[in-house]
Amino acid sequence: MTAGQVAQDRAVRWGVVATGGIAARFTADVLEMADAEVVAVASRSDAAAKEFAGRFGIPRAYGEWAALVADEEVDVVYVATPHSAHRAAAGLALAAGKPVLCEKAFTLNAREAGELVSLARDRGLFLMEAMWMYCNPVIRRMVELVRDGAIGDIRTVQADFGLQGPFAADHRLRDPALGGGAVLDLGVYPVSFAQLLLGEPDRVQAEALLSPEGVDLNTGMLLGWDSGATALLTCSVTAGTPVTAAVTGTAGRIEVPAGFFHPERFVLHRDGAEPEEFTAASGLHGMQHEAAEVMRCLRAGEPESPLVPLDGTLAVMRTLDAVRDRIGVRFPVDA
Incomplete structure (x- = not known):
């Protein structure tokens, strides 16, 4: 299997970074999917992570991002922070060997975006902008x-x-x-x-x-x-x-x-x-459409999505x- 690839016969296990409105919407949608689980959430606040986990029945809540990306039972990380933190959060997950779905705008500028794309491609890890459109x-x-x-x-x-x-x-x-x-x-x-x-x-x-x-x-x-x-x-x-x-x-x-x-x-x-x-x-x-595309790519061992290509995100x-x-x-x- 390639880096970050998920077996076809089991649910994809998501970790969610951030606890705001878009994180809540994504989590609620993913929890309705039969072939997906949300197993962990992280915030910069223990209290916020625990509240979010309790609201959605998520088994593990972390008060720091590093703990979530180190969780061996997380298959893919969804970054839902404000875009000012996308470079740091997505970069931390990629450095830990985790595939990433990162909200839009992807980063603050093209330089930061290029750094994330280079990191993912160097490590052979899946990375996609959450351009659900x-x-x-x-x-x-x-x-x-x-x-x-x-x-x-x-x-x-x-x-x-x-x-x-x-x-x-x-x-x-x-x-x-x-x-x-x-x-x-x-x-x-x-x-x-x-x-x-x-x-x-x-x-x-x-x-x-x-x-x-x-x-x-x-x-x-x-x-x-x-x-x-x-x-x-x-x-x-x-x-x-x-x-x-x-x-x-x-x-x-x-x-x-x-x-x-x-x-x-x-x-x-x-x-x-x-x-x-x-x-x-x-x-x-x-x-669910973007989540399904991420999970399809992970199961197929594809490092990039043909629907949301990284070169298009950079452009x-x-x-x-x-x-x-x-x-x-x-x-x-x-x-």
């Missing part, structure tokens, strides 16, 4: 149709993700040291959506409203490709946007409704034809770096 069966069906030429050549992509706010000055979204701002927290979704369809852009432009702390509150991005395609993307922590997406080509368009990053349907408009609605039933829901991080460069947002780790 890429594993969603509706999104996968949409990509298939686009690649089969259903709307012709792509000309424009539009996507938005905005929250109403306001967020207080001491909130993590306002703190540069924690990777605050709209771009990393929300903009990662529109950028990932566009790059799923078009790859890394050849040109990046951006404008933003910045907070007194120096993070972006409202950002517009214009990405360009040598093919002639463009993407107009927005993210905000001061305005609740529709959170929709659309792809227009030379022969039609696709519209993805609110919650475009985890849709249940989309509508295909072909020139000269009635609109077609597409859904995709898989028997899974929520974050998205380079674009996010370029956006922050254009709008003048820098984090302490960028120095």
Whole structure:
């Protein structure tokens, strides 16, 4: 068996790092899966780890990350910390020989992302960004149709993700040291959506409203490709946007409704034809799609997922770096 590979005939045993809302959602979804277990949780606080473990019936709770990654009964580590701690938490797990699923934004910048990818590849360990959108069966069906030429050549992509706010000055979204701002927290979704369809852009432009702390509150991005395609993307922590997406080509368009990053349907408009609605039933829901892909890879001995390839994650991080460069947002780790 390869490093981190899991036998086909037993459940995959997860360890969860962090105890916040996204960790709770992931844990609840995984616990519904017949071929998975959550056997350990870690926090920087004993009390937080024990409370989370009690809430979900997890057998072991650790007040430090190092104890969880050293647990021999943990097959794979899910990193659900704020993205400012992703490099440290995922790096600790990889150094201990554990495969990792790491939340998005993957890291604070492309340099940190490259360090994690190099560490995983050097050790032959599985690593994947938790970009659940890429594993969603509706999104996968949409990509298939686009690649089969259903709307012709792509000309424009539009996507938005905005929250109403306001967020207080001491909130993590306002703190540069924690990777605050709209771009990393929300903009990662529109950028990932566009790059799923078009790859890394050849040109990046951006404008933003910045907070007194120096993070972006409202950002517009214009990405360009040598093919002639463009993407107009927005993210905000001061305005609740529709959170929709659309792809227009030379022969039609696709519209993805609110919650475009985890849709249940989309509508295909072909020139000269009635609109077609597409859904995709898989028997899974929520974050189970990404968990299932991780477990499939672990059982197959695959160090990377073809649905969420590491090179694609690195490309998205380079674009996010370029956006922050254009709008003048820098984090302490960028120095």
